[in-house]
Amino acid sequence: MEKYRSLQIKLTPQRLAILNYLEGNKCHPSAEDIYKAVTKHFPTMSFATVYNTLEALKNKGNVQELKIDPNKKRYDPDISRHHHLICIKCNEIADIHKEFKVELSEDLTAGFHLVGNAIEFYGVCQSCK
Amino acid sequence: MEKYRSLQIKLTPQRLAILNYLEGNKCHPSAEDIYKAVTKHFPTMSFATVYNTLEALKNKGNVQELKIDPNKKRYDPDISRHHHLICIKCNEIADIHKEFKVELSEDLTAGFHLVGNAIEFYGVCQSCK
DNA sequence: CTATCTGCAAACGTTTTGCATCTGT
DNA sequence: ACAGATGCAAAACGTTTGCAGATAG
Numbered sequence: 001m002e003k004y005r006s007l008q009i010k011l012t013p014q015r016l017a018i019l020n021y022l023e024g025n026k027c028h029p030s031a032e033d034i035y036k037a038v039t040k041h042f043p044t045m046s047f048a049t050v051y052n053t054l055e056a057l058k059n060k061g062n063v064q065e066l067k068i069d070p071n072k073k074r075y076d077p078d079i080s081r082h083h084h085l086i087c088i089k090c091n092e093i094a095d096i097h098k099e100f101k102v103e104l105s106e107d108l109t110a111g112f113h114l115v116g117n118a119i120e121f122y123g124v125c126q127s128c129k
Numbered sequence: 130m131e132k133y134r135s136l137q138i139k140l141t142p143q144r145l146a147i148l149n150y151l152e153g154n155k156c157h158p159s160a161e162d163i164y165k166a167v168t169k170h171f172p173t174m175s176f177a178t179v180y181n182t183l184e185a186l187k188n189k190g191n192v193q194e195l196k197i198d199p200n201k202k203r204y205d206p207d208i209s210r211h212h213h214l215i216c217i218k219c220n221e222i223a224d225i226h227k228e229f230k231v232e233l234s235e236d237l238t239a240g241f242h243l244v245g246n247a248i249e250f251y252g253v254c255q256s257c258k
Numbered sequence: 259c260t261a262t263c264t265g266c267a268a269a270c271g272t273t274t275t276g277c278a279t280c281t282g283t
Numbered sequence: 284a285c286a287g288a289t290g291c292a293a294a295a296c297g298t299t300t301g302c303a304g305a306t307a308g
Contacts, residue, residue: 010307046265070196085241094239100231110223112252119248123241175290
């Protein structure tokens, strides 16, 4: 409770349950994963609340929305800089905590103002091979 | 016509129209973009055919499905190795034809069998700044 | 007290599917 | 001839929205 004060969002019991589920979570859960997990201990939870909370956390920079799963958005509570490795069969996602030099010279940016980058590695996970 | 023989898929007029639209296309169109463009000259085109054709081309390795647009799948007929730069405001996509060294040591792959990687650069495009 | 959140259900946009008919090879 | 494609409409899926009632601060 105390530790979430800095988020400056209303801390409802539903939100605390979601925050609790996300804390230290390395599974890159989808909205449904979160919904299912939190519903167990909080039967009245609705999808609207899950998405609403994720939106608030995104805006506060506390959760990152991943676009690497073709079927649904996935969410990552680890906001430290890192990359991802995704299984091309089951879409399991693993973290890659390593820094790479991937700089673009001015002439390659097509007039864009660059703000960041992300590297996705593709592979077949242990249980899919 | 001749040049598509090697695809070894049935070349219907609808498919030729789609192939024609995709040829050399640098816009990374969505299924709807393709549908709209091809419908102009081919009024009976259906979405099922667009998706069916894209699926066939994907399987033949002739088109790449991009997952970088959060709202919809985008398709890239350029199958040469390259990366992408995406506008965080309007989702416009530009190609980055440059090679980067992004190798992973065995101990970072979490047991995955690596098969590839892709780098996404984020920025604000010229018309959005 | 009141700005904001919740929960429900309905709406939305994209993609997939079932199926009867048609067509490229 | 026939495997496989088309076109339509309906369904499926993840996500968003509207709104009445509830609640954190």
